Amino acid sequence: MKWASVFAVCLFVCGSTYAATGKLLATPGVSQVEGSAGGGIVPWAQLAGYASEDEWSASGFCSRASLKDYQLDVCGVQANLFDRVELSFARQNFDVDALNLDIEQDIVGAKVRLYGDIVYSKYPQLSFGIQHKSLDDATVANLLGAEDDSGTDYYLAASKLHLGAVGGYNWFWNITMRHSRANQLGLLGYGGANDSTPWQLEASSAVFLSRHWAVGAEYRQKSNNLGLGESDWKDIFVAWIPNKSVSVTAAWLDLGKIAGQTSQTGWYLSVTGYF
Amino acid sequence: MKWLSLTAILLFLVACSASTPKTSLYVQIGGNIGAEKLVDAFIKQIGNDDVILPYFRESNVRHFREGFITHLCDTLDGPCDYEGDSMVQIHTGMAISESDFNRVVDLLINAMSEVGIAHSVQNQVLARLAPMRSEVIKL
Ligand code: HEM
Ligand code: HEM
Numbered sequence: 001m002k003w004a005s006v007f008a009v010c011l012f013v014c015g016s017t018y019a020a021t022g023k024l025l026a027t028p029g030v031s032q033v034e035g036s037a038g039g040g041i042v043p044w045a046q047l048a049g050y051a052s053e054d055e056w057s058a059s060g061f062c063s064r065a066s067l068k069d070y071q072l073d074v075c076g077v078q079a080n081l082f083d084r085v086e087l088s089f090a091r092q093n094f095d096v097d098a099l100n101l102d103i104e105q106d107i108v109g110a111k112v113r114l115y116g117d118i119v120y121s122k123y124p125q126l127s128f129g130i131q132h133k134s135l136d137d138a139t140v141a142n143l144l145g146a147e148d149d150s151g152t153d154y155y156l157a158a159s160k161l162h163l164g165a166v167g168g169y170n171w172f173w174n175i176t177m178r179h180s181r182a183n184q185l186g187l188l189g190y191g192g193a194n195d196s197t198p199w200q201l202e203a204s205s206a207v208f209l210s211r212h213w214a215v216g217a218e219y220r221q222k223s224n225n226l227g228l229g230e231s232d233w234k235d236i237f238v239a240w241i242p243n244k245s246v247s248v249t250a251a252w253l254d255l256g257k258i259a260g261q262t263s264q265t266g267w268y269l270s271v272t273g274y275f
Numbered sequence: 276m277k278w279l280s281l282t283a284i285l286l287f288l289v290a291c292s293a294s295t296p297k298t299s300l301y302v303q304i305g306g307n308i309g310a311e312k313l314v315d316a317f318i319k320q321i322g323n324d325d326v327i328l329p330y331f332r333e334s335n336v337r338h339f340r341e342g343f344i345t346h347l348c349d350t351l352d353g354p355c356d357y358e359g360d361s362m363v364q365i366h367t368g369m370a371i372s373e374s375d376f377n378r379v380v381d382l383l384i385n386a387m388s389e390v391g392i393a394h395s396v397q398n399q400v401l402a403r404l405a406p407m408r409s410e411v412i413k414l
Contacts, residue, residue, distance in 0.1 A: 022374030054371040083373075120408050165403035168395020171301070210394055211384070 019245060019275055022052025023083075026241040027161065030249045031061035031272045034107050034131050035076035035090025036155075040235050040251045040268055041220045042202040044174045045127040045159035046118055047086040047111060047273055048078035050244050063270035069261045071095040072187075075235065086111040086129075094187045096259075103187050104136040109250055116173075124160035132153075133186040144226050144259070146189025148229055154179035155202075169207050172216070173186050175193055176202040178239075183226050184258055194227035206239070214239045231256020234270065246273045300403065301353030303396045304387075310353070314344050316386035327379055331370055350403050362410035371412045380404075 029046045032038035037048035040063075049057030059234025062075040076090030090108035095102055111129035118125040131153045135141060140150030143191045155178040165171040178200045200223060220233040237251035251268040257266045304313060314368035318340060321327050331339070341376065359365075387397045 020374075022372070022377055024377050052377065054372055054373060073328075120405055163405060164395065164398030164400075168393075168398055170398050 003210065020049065020051040020055035020057040020080075021244045022055045023050045023244075024119060025244060026208065026214065026239075026247070028059075028080075028274075029159075030239055030247050031059070031063065031076065031078070031091070031270060032135070033063060033065070033074055034109065034127055035061075035074070035078065035088040036061070036109050036129060036131065037078065037086060037088075037110055037240070038157075039174070039204045039206075039218045040237055040249060040253075040270065041048040041233050042174060042204045042218050043111070043129055043131075043155060044158055044176070045111075045113070045125040045223065047080045047083055047113055047127070048272075049080035049086075049089065051080040051083050053083050055083075057274060059272055059274045061270060061272040063268065065266060065268045067253065067255060067264040067266035069097055069264065070258060071097070083228070084113055092187065096206055103140055105186055106136075107131050107133045107186075117238070118159045118161045119163070124158040127157050127159075129155050129157065133182065135186065138189060141183070141187075141189025144183070144188055144228065145192050146183055146226060147191035148181075149189055151181050151186055151190035153178055153182060156178065166207055169209065172204075172206045172208070174204045178202060180223070181225060183223075184230060188226060188259060190225075192225035192227065195225050196205065196223045197267070198223065205239075212241050214241070228260055229257045231258075239270075245274050246275075288383035294362070297322070298397065300399055301348055301351040304351065304392055304400065305390075306353070307348075309392075310344050310347055313386055313392065314340055314347065316389045317343070317383055320382040320386050320389075321379075324378070324382060326375060327382065330375075332380075335391045351400065362407055363414060366411045367414040369414065371414070373412060376408060376412050 007149060028049055029037050029044045032043050033041055035044035037046050038044040051057035057080045058085045060077045060095045065072040073093040074090055076088060078086060078088040080086050090107045092105045093102060109129060109131045111127050115126040115127045116123055134150035141149055155176050157174060157176040160182050161176040162171045177210055179198050181198050183189050183252045200221040202220040204216060204218040205215045208214045221233050224230045234254045235251040237249055239247060239249045241247045249270040253263040253266050253268050305309060342359045345355050345356040349357040384397060
């Protein structure tokens with residue numbers, strides 16, 4: 001993949017130059033599938049990168065989800081301005097094996113930290129974010145009965161890291177409330193004849209087994225606007241954060257039914273580099 | 276739900292595998308001797324850090340060592356009463372940034388690892404110190 005190689009080169013070249021390190025290791029989380037800082041599938045309240053309030057940082061990532069009948073590749077970049085604003089751009093490439101078909105989508109995101117710090121504040125860190133998504137080609141979305149080929153999600157996320165809370169281990173949780181009309185992230189368009197509630201709940205939790213390893217699980221509610229039986233998403237993940245320059249996440253996904261195909265389980269691998 | 280129960284079991288296992296004894300954190304870091312070893316390692320970490328050392332340019336290392344040991348002992352439920360200046364009084368005028376605060380946390384973690392304090396005890400020590408951040412930074 002062209003993106004992946006550009007990214008790899010950049011990781012190599014930029015990694016050793018400027019890098020903000022003002023946050024504690026692992027506290028920015030990793031990169032979620034729509035380009036925001038988060039887990040694998042859920043955006044978290046933390047902003048991407050290690051910038052604290054008087055620093056900026058940039059980061060980039062590539063992820064691959066390999067399911068029974070589909071493959072999703074995502075690459076993206078993020079900027080963190082003074083731990084207040086996160087800007088992100090991601091490009092998704094959804095590959096339908098059986099139809100030899102590619103669905104591509106761009107996602108522009110912004111997130112603002114409203115309150116707190118996941119480690120130090122008394123109450124959880126709180127952020128508000130938006131993700132504007134647009135499909136390159138709406139053919140499949142139209143065919144399935146979607147109403148639009150672009151849409152804007154917005155969400156409120158709360159996160160907290162509790163030091164030594166679970167038998168001495170650090171425990172993290174995040175809850176996100178999202179407003180979205182997207183069908184399967186928007187890859188199958190937006191809205192439809194079966195329009196259900198646009199509010200969806202997402203949650204993540206993780207335990208840090210050491211400074212460098214975390215294991216956790218995620219859950220993301222989905223709407224069912226197309227009436228194709230869109231399932232809620234789940235994953236369990238393990239993240240490796242060797243230093244403040246890179247993180248690697250592997251997950252086992254259970255995405256249920258996608259466009260009529262059942263039991264979409266599979267592997268997910270993601271690498272984020274921080275500059 | 277299968278997933279929730281899996282998570283619950285995982286948390287439960289983690290919680291039990293390290294069931295905390297009733298001994299104070301001070302005892303868990305090795306008491307008096309442990310605290311001295313830790314603070315000496317911490318001072319060495321600071322001494323080798325180009326960003327943090329300048330904060331100590333006008334400090335008396337011995338005074339800092341004694342004060343920090345007593346404060347740590349007090350904070351970790353040891354048999355000491357810290358009667359020195361308050362955190363706010365000490366750190367006022369230093370204008371410590373969020374970033375440098377976390378850098379000092381990293382140095383303390385290095386020091387704790389160096390003297391062999393267990394990961395779970397390290398986290399509990401950090402949990403005691405973290406709430407003092409607002410009395411230390413940006414003053
Ligand atoms: C055990 C850890 C430490 C070691 C091994 C160490 C070592 C050194 C060394 C080799 C020098 C250079 C001496 C010279 O050039 O003449 C120095 C200078 C200095 N150190 Fe440390 N240091 C340590 C901890 C600290 C700490 C914790 C502080 C402050 C609280 C501190 C404050 C200073 C100062 C202010 C100087 C400059 C002295 C001067 O130029 O007059 N050091 N240290
Ligand atoms: C929760 C975090 C912290 C705690 C609990 C703490 C505690 C203390 C204590 C108890 C002392 C007094 C020692 C004495 O009696 O002389 C002290 C002194 C000092 N602290 Fe901190 N400290 C913290 C964070 C920091 C940070 C992040 C910095 C710098 C980046 C810093 C810089 C200093 C300096 C320079 C002194 C020496 C002051 C002097 O020479 O009078 N401290 N600290």
